[in-house]
Amino acid sequence: MRFVPPLASVIGSQVDGLFWFLCGLSAFFAALIAGTILFFCIRYREGADADRSHPPPRNLPLELTWIAIPFAIMLGVYWRGAQLFLRERKPPPDAQQVLVVAKQWMWKTQQSNGRAEINELHVPLGRPTKLLMTSQDVIHSFFVPAFRLKQDVLPDRYTTLWFTPTRVGEFRFFCSQYCGMGHASMIGRVVVMRPKDFEKWLASGRTPGAPQEQDPGRILFRRKGCVACHRKVDGQGPPLEGIFGKTVLLSDGRTIVADEDYLLESILYPAAKIVAGYPNIMPSYKGQLTPEEESQLVSYLERYGTGRQKEPRP
Amino acid sequence: MSDARAHYLNAGHSMRSWLLTKDHKRIALLYLASVTALFFVGGSAAVMFRLQLLTPHGHLVLPETYNKLFTLHGIVMVFFFLVPAVPTVLGNFLIPLMIGAKDLAFPRINLLSWYLFIAGAALALGATLYGGVDTGWTFYTPYSSVFSNTYVVATVMGIFVAGFSSILTGLNFIVTIHKMRAPGLRWFRLPLFVWAIYATSFMFVLATPVLAMALLLVGLERVLHLGIFNPALGGDPLLFQHFFWFYSHPAVYIMVLPAMGVISELIPCFSRRRLFGYEFVVMATFGIAFLGFLVWGHHMFVSGQSAFAGLVFSFLSFVVAVPSAIKVFNWTATLYKGRIRFHTPMLYALGFIGLFTIGGLTGLFLATLGVDVHVHDTYFVIAHFHYIMVGGSVMAYLGGIHYWWPKISGKMYPDALGRWAAVLIFVGFNLTFFPQFIVGYLGMPRRFYMYPPEFQVYNVFSTAGASILALGYLLPLGYLLWSFWYGPDAGDNPWGASGLEWKTSSPPPVRNFETKPVVDEEPYDYEGGRYG
Numbered sequence: 001m002r003f004v005p006p007l008a009s010v011i012g013s014q015v016d017g018l019f020w021f022l023c024g025l026s027a028f029f030a031a032l033i034a035g036t037i038l039f040f041c042i043r044y045r046e047g048a049d050a051d052r053s054h055p056p057p058r059n060l061p062l063e064l065t066w067i068a069i070p071f072a073i074m075l076g077v078y079w080r081g082a083q084l085f086l087r088e089r090k091p092p093p094d095a096q097q098v099l100v101v102a103k104q105w106m107w108k109t110q111q112s113n114g115r116a117e118i119n120e121l122h123v124p125l126g127r128p129t130k131l132l133m134t135s136q137d138v139i140h141s142f143f144v145p146a147f148r149l150k151q152d153v154l155p156d157r158y159t160t161l162w163f164t165p166t167r168v169g170e171f172r173f174f175c176s177q178y179c180g181m182g183h184a185s186m187i188g189r190v191v192v193m194r195p196k197d198f199e200k201w202l203a204s205g206r207t208p209g210a211p212q213e214q215d216p217g218r219i220l221f222r223r224k225g226c227v228a229c230h231r232k233v234d235g236q237g238p239p240l241e242g243i244f245g246k247t248v249l250l251s252d253g254r255t256i257v258a259d260e261d262y263l264l265e266s267i268l269y270p271a272a273k274i275v276a277g278y279p280n281i282m283p284s285y286k287g288q289l290t291p292e293e294e295s296q297l298v299s300y301l302e303r304y305g306t307g308r309q310k311e312p313r314p
Numbered sequence: 315m316s317d318a319r320a321h322y323l324n325a326g327h328s329m330r331s332w333l334l335t336k337d338h339k340r341i342a343l344l345y346l347a348s349v350t351a352l353f354f355v356g357g358s359a360a361v362m363f364r365l366q367l368l369t370p371h372g373h374l375v376l377p378e379t380y381n382k383l384f385t386l387h388g389i390v391m392v393f394f395f396l397v398p399a400v401p402t403v404l405g406n407f408l409i410p411l412m413i414g415a416k417d418l419a420f421p422r423i424n425l426l427s428w429y430l431f432i433a434g435a436a437l438a439l440g441a442t443l444y445g446g447v448d449t450g451w452t453f454y455t456p457y458s459s460v461f462s463n464t465y466v467v468a469t470v471m472g473i474f475v476a477g478f479s480s481i482l483t484g485l486n487f488i489v490t491i492h493k494m495r496a497p498g499l500r501w502f503r504l505p506l507f508v509w510a511i512y513a514t515s516f517m518f519v520l521a522t523p524v525l526a527m528a529l530l531l532v533g534l535e536r537v538l539h540l541g542i543f544n545p546a547l548g549g550d551p552l553l554f555q556h557f558f559w560f561y562s563h564p565a566v567y568i569m570v571l572p573a574m575g576v577i578s579e580l581i582p583c584f585s586r587r588r589l590f591g592y593e594f595v596v597m598a599t600f601g602i603a604f605l606g607f608l609v610w611g612h613h614m615f616v617s618g619q620s621a622f623a624g625l626v627f628s629f630l631s632f633v634v635a636v637p638s639a640i641k642v643f644n645w646t647a648t649l650y651k652g653r654i655r656f657h658t659p660m661l662y663a664l665g666f667i668g669l670f671t672i673g674g675l676t677g678l679f680l681a682t683l684g685v686d687v688h689v690h691d692t693y694f695v696i697a698h699f700h701y702i703m704v705g706g707s708v709m710a711y712l713g714g715i716h717y718w719w720p721k722i723s724g725k726m727y728p729d730a731l732g733r734w735a736a737v738l739i740f741v742g743f744n745l746t747f748f749p750q751f752i753v754g755y756l757g758m759p760r761r762f763y764m765y766p767p768e769f770q771v772y773n774v775f776s777t778a779g780a781s782i783l784a785l786g787y788l789l790p791l792g793y794l795l796w797s798f799w800y801g802p803d804a805g806d807n808p809w810g811a812s813g814l815e816w817k818t819s820s821p822p823p824v825r826n827f828e829t830k831p832v833v834d835e836e837p838y839d840y841e842g843g844r845y846g
Contacts, residue, residue: 001771002756002768003752003755003756004755004756005755005756005757011684014684015684015685015687015688018682018684018685019679019685019688019755022678022679022682022685025675025678026672026675026676026678026679029671029675030671030672030675033642033643033646033667033668033671034668034671036646037646037649037664037667037668040646040649040650040652040654041649041654041656041664044585044649044650044651044652044653044654045654045655045656046653046654046655046845050651051651052651052652052653053651054651055587055588055650055651055652056590056650056651057588057590057592058590058591058592058593058594059590059591059647062647063591063594063640063643063644066639066640066643067636067639067640070635070636070639071632071633071636074632074635074636074678075632077632077678077682078628078629078632078681078682080682080684081628081681081682081683081684081685081686082625082628082683082684083684084683084684084685084687085615085621085624085625085628085683085684085687086621086625087684088684088687089621104461137456137461138454138456138457138460138461139454139456139457139551139617141616141691143691143692143757143759145688145756145757146757148687148688149687149688150616150687150688150690150691151616151618151687152616152617152618154545154551154552154618155456155545155546155551156545156546157545157618159618172757172766174757174759175759176690176691176692176759176760177454177691178381178450178452178454178457178760178761179457180381180448180457180461180462181377181378181381181448182377183381183761183762183763184372184377184761184762184763184764184765185764187766
């Protein structure tokens with residue numbers, strides 16, 4: 001009989017640490033309250049000969065004490081929980097990226113070299129991996145108990161999840177946001193491999209004789225003609241190298257951080273936010289790309305010009 | 315009902331005298347019958363899916379049936395039992411009695427509230443009979459507004475209609491408590507139960523319209539294809555979650571504040587003590603009611619809302635834990651130097667404190683951002699909120715029913731049997747829900763009609779516990795009904811309790827008091843008191 005799930009990520013052991021601290025804290029307070037009640041119930045039961053003179057109607061110092069002490073402890077717990085949360089929300093810049101697309105009722109994952117899987121996700125041991133996730137229909141949630149992580153996956157929007165696996169093996173992942181009839185069958189497995197095995201596995205997905213270039217986002221970037229305007233110098237559109245995560249100045253004076261949702265919006269509705277210093281001439285790509293192609297392009301732009309656009313790294 | 319004295323129960327025996335009554339006590343009994351029936355409807359659904367979960371493969375019912383069962387359970391239990399139970403049954407019966415009034419301020423509106431409630435319940439249950447709804451009680455979009463092929467619109471309209479019952483009931487209580495208190499019954503002489511209902515009424519009035527609006531928008535998006543929540547039409551699915559939890563988090567406190575009010579009556583009575591720190595408990599009640607409006611985002615830490623919102627909502631959730639802790643400590647301190655008796659209501663009250671404490675402490679896990687990311691939407695959450703709502707609210711409701719039953723019916727039930735039932739419920743409850751904390755941390759997501767085999771052992775415990783719990787709930791149904799007709803007369807004040815409701819006869823006369831009461835004592839005036 002297991003009491004905790006297998007543990008296979010760096011953040012997971014920190015989550016467990018905080019969890020056990022909370023368990024201890026709860027056990028202490030539950031025992032304190034139950035013990036006090038039990039003691040009073042025996043001592044002051046009707047018929048027991050006990051001193052009942054001058055029962056206090058209230059006691060200000062006591063009230064303030066049992067407000068202040070629990071609150072102070074809770075502030076500490078809050079702080080630690082927030083720390084972990086912020087860590088979970090901030091992928092390291094060198095994380096390798098996998099695209100995750102959810103739909104009723106399956107998961108599709110795609111490595112940046114184009115290798116795709118259904119209800120499976122291969123990742124290398126000890127290297128940070130970042131999932132860029134979106135849904136094609138309702139809200140789902142990607143949940144890996146062994147990593148102590150989950151994140152809802154939304155339609156028409158990107159969410160991310162990152163982790164550094166610490167154990168080789170296979171670990172279940174679930175859909176944890178109710179999504180209809182097949183919700184319980186949206187189960188898959190994360191396969192954590194040694195980096196060498198992972199590279200081999202990654203390369204084995206490539207059809208022999210196929211062109212070297214397999215990154216579907218990069219192919220789209222060229223085929224759809226993006227690169228014609230978004231050149232490094234003298235382009236009609238703003239250069240996109242290293243755009244992801246940068247603060248962009250817009251023509252109306254606002255600034256915006258270029259995240260996945262901004263990139264997607266700029267592809268589908270280019271006129272919504274115009275970059276300062278550039279004309280509003282880009283046509284909309286709404287309807288020109290399948291949702292999957294949209295995701296591949298956004299995923300590519302995230303890595304574009306960062307030296308990571310050609311996966312796998314040596 | 316053989317006695318010659320006139321009281322509200324023998325004031326008329328026709329169907330019409332019940333269905334068109336404007337007497338708050340009779341309306342309370344109408345609610346009692348309705349919410350009891352609905353409780354067993356919701357409970358039966360739970361029995362079905364607990365049986366399904368006995369084995370990992372889910373062979374008993376089809377996946378779509380399973381999804382409809384847990385949806386039915388959630389909708390009925392939340393909207394048609396937990397939210398109305400204590401306010402409409404005990405509140406309706408007791409508020410006028412406790413403040414020395416002859417009825418609520420608007421008796422006709424009170425009856426209208428019951429009819430709205432019944433109409434809403436009929437719509438929602440009618441949808442179930444037609445084929446049911448499978449969205450979960452949370453109706454998350456765009457699943458509910460676009461993808462589900464079940465009777466979503468009828469169900470949300472049922473909840474929409476029942477919402478007006480809540481709003482009108484809340485208004486009625488607020489006006490009554492403001493305008494109709496007996497001479498001498500100053501604000502700080504009010505029993506805690508009245509304070510709790512008063513605070514809850516504000517939540518009814520302020521929060522329910524938001525739910526009504528959100529559900530209406532879901533209906534509009536389904537029927538007219540307006541793009542409100544559906545991203546394919548330019549809507550925002552997270553917007554629905556904000557609307558929904560803006561009501562449904564305060565709703566948690568709507569379910570638990572009146573329960574706390576009940577406990578604040580029971581503990582002093584069976585300890586023969588004034589409630590310790592009365593003023594602090596009152597303040598804590600309002601602290602909870604106010605802060606309850608500011609924590610809805612803690613249901614959405616992993617939803618895609620911003621990290622900053624997560625930080626703020628997590629912090630506020632820790633803050634709202636403080637007034638709840640204040641209450642638990644004050645109830646415990648009330649036992650000190652008391653003269654404690656363990657009648658049935660007191661056992662429920664003590665059980666409440668224990669289970670509510672565990673529910674509250676495990677709530678801290680969920681308020682803690684880093685931990686919630688792991689346990690969110692797992693059975694850990696299921697266990698936590700059942701400790702609050704069943705271990706808390708239902709225990710308090712049953713404790714209150716047992717405490718005021720002699721006043722309501724004029725009859726006494728077999729106390730020994732009552733105590734056994736209370737113990738059975740306590741044991742069955744823990745066996746059902748404690749294992750769910752563990753299986754939740756192990757990673758079992760909620761709303762799964764089948765599950766990986768490593769989770770089975772905990773589910774077997776849960777199902778075993780649920781069968782004990784079901785038996786525990788059937789017992790009071792049996793002996794309370796029996797005592798209503800055949801029980802021995804209880805007398806006007808069998809517990810020797812303080813409070814105006816005990817100063818009139820049992821069952822109370824139609825106008826509640828023969829002579830208008832005047833209050834010249836503090837609440838819970840038990841000092842040095844013996845039992846009657």
